[in-house]
Amino acid sequence: MYDELIESGDLPLARKSVLPGTGFFLPDALEEDLEDQQTEAALEGADVAVIADPDADGLACVALIREAYGDVRNVPEPDSGAEDGDDEAAPVADATDDADEQNVVIAAGEAEEPLEEPEPTPHDVALVPASPHDVEDALARVAEYGDEGIDIFVCDLAPDRYEYVEDELDAALETADRIAWYDHHQWGDDVARAVRDAGVDLVIGDSDEECSADVVYRSLEFDFDPLYEELAAVTRDHDLWLREDPRSDDLADYAYWTDPAEYVEVVREYGVDLPDWAQEYIAERRVEKEALIEQAVGRAELREIGGYTVGITYGRCSQNEVAEAMREQGADASVIVKPAGSASIRGTDEFDRCHEVAGKVNGGGHPKAAGCKPDIYDDMLDYANHWTTRGAVTKRVILDAFRDVVDEADEDGENDAEATN
Template sequence: MDEELIDSGDLPIARKSVLPGTGFFLPDALEDDLEDEQTAAALEGAEVAVIADPDADGLACVALLREAYDDVTRVPEPDDASESTDDDAGAGSTSATDAADAIDDVEEPAVLAGDADDPLDAPEPTPHEVALVPASPHDVEDALARVAEYGDDGIDLYVCDLAPDRYEYVEEELAAAVDTASRVAWYDHHQWDDAVAEAVREAGVDLVVGDSDEECSADVVSRSLEYEFGPMYEELAAVTRDHDLWLREDPRSDDLADYAYWTDPAEYVEVVREYGVDLPAWVQEFVSERRIEKRALIDRAVGRAEFREIGGYTVGATYGRCSQNEVAEAMREEGADASVIVKPAGSASIRGTDAFDRCHEVAGKVNGGGHPKAAGCKPDIYDDMLDYANHWTTRGSVAKQVILDAFRDVVSDEREAGASDDE
């Protein structure tokens, strides 16, 4: 295949908005080989491994752990940093598995590697005693398996800002990692099923789950480690929380989120360790330039928004390669109680408001999960490339319908529960 057909770096905004990035089209086997090589290189000689969602929250956890373990700071020179990111429109993760932002991301997350323009152009890992292993909620088991295979016996292992939907998804890989590591700690703030949390703890893991309405994962790490962090790291956790919980009271939190989204994860960690939340001028210039395209993609997605009335709630739905939080905010301003943003790679972000705070339940019905007001999913509706072709040409019509049906189910369940309570 002509590489230019899948290279989305130079596409016009109109086309870039509706198509996934280059990483989407790479075979899983190739991606697995690349991730094996990168993880092996990162873990060589490392005393600590950190499996983390490569969004601002997950990477703040890595920064805190490197500080606690007194790992050396290696800040990239501005010229080196620009070379590693100039052609990388959102390759914050080296994985080509589509993280439903989180599928995050749930937050801004976790970059969708399917949105990455140059997934093969990842820089070589810089040696650290505290090694970063980026992972999405949908491939955390692969990261655990790689730590078990490539990590030294007796390594300390931390898992941050990630939550498995079911214990059986990670059971074997977690057991192997526990056998390899001297200790395993898991710090998170997402919604955990009680049975999953209990099983993880019984496997020998020190699991700490914070209140997703009050804390981000960096907060959980900060209070859980036996280390006295200085004011710079306390501020890093606070500003990260401002964006991760969508408080938006500190404008610097958007800078952190965007920078984490657009740059290499390793670069982000070292820059915030050196400068804290007040990013240097060369980073601010880089972020400002990227926001021009970001704004154009947001406008495209907002322009496609449609609104449905579901059980008394107004639900906005749109499609596009975009920053989901800003698009959801625009739909909220137009009256949406909840919003669905379907991405070209097949995943979707679900955002709520004070009026609707059951996004994680909606996502749970379509192969996902997350927070009450921020969740992600990837509906199991893609059997072959023809399904994806239909997805792109219809602007995600099937995915939107499946997720809106999930909204109807959740609202129906809510009404039935209310009727039972009345009785």
């Protein structure tokens, strides 16, 4: 296949909005081989490995742990962010802002360049990026390539079932001196119990009050500079979608658009007040971001389901802003279906069962923020249909899940009323 057929960086906006990025078309075997090489290089000589979601929250955890361990600071050159932008590099995620997908199976799908080079300067605290669907692979790689006695931290990631990580966690425990797992997502009691019984120091924060960076900040026995307390607070502002501090959107966008390793070192040096060169880079990238948001909002439809208004749309876009636009149009909950096949589900005070909807279609997350990837894609013809119909099958499956959740909630309400009487 010709490279120009899968490179999406130069596509017209209308086409870019409906097609997945270059990373979607990479064979899994090639991707896995490159990830093996990169993890081995990152772990060479490292005393600590941090397996983290490469969004602003997960990367803030890495910054905190590096600071606590006194790791060398490797600040990029002032113009490196803009230069990276020329290549449209992005971490493994499936849209302009999948930074806060919760507990969801996400293809490496829409990243322009999903396989980053390892950090040029070796760190004692190595960063091992992982998305929620492949945390077990990251654990296996650290078990294989990490030195005996290494400390392992897992941050901002949660397995839906213990069986998904059981064997890989056992292997990592044989290699590691200790494993700490810091998160703020919704965990099943049985999963949390099994992870702790395996010998992991698991700390789970309240998903309505804390982000994972908060959990790391309060869990590490270290006297952090106030810069890091502020970093956790502003990260929380975006991760919990509070939106009270405009700097939190800057952090989220910068974490998505730049290399994960660069983000960690920039926030260690500058904190939440990003330098001018980073601000200029963000402003430049936001031109396209806003245009993609406009495309997705223009496709939005509102459906009535059991007394709730559900907004649904399709496109490669920043899902939080699109969901907010649908909320302003009257949506109690919103679904943004992505070209790579995954979907973001956002709720409001009126609808706070997003994680239940996602749980019915191969995903999970928070009551008001969740994600999923329905298991409906058997071959490339299914994906071709997905792109040309703007996600019609995926939309139908997720809306059916909404109906099931609403019906179950109504039944539970009736049963509670009967029990009371």
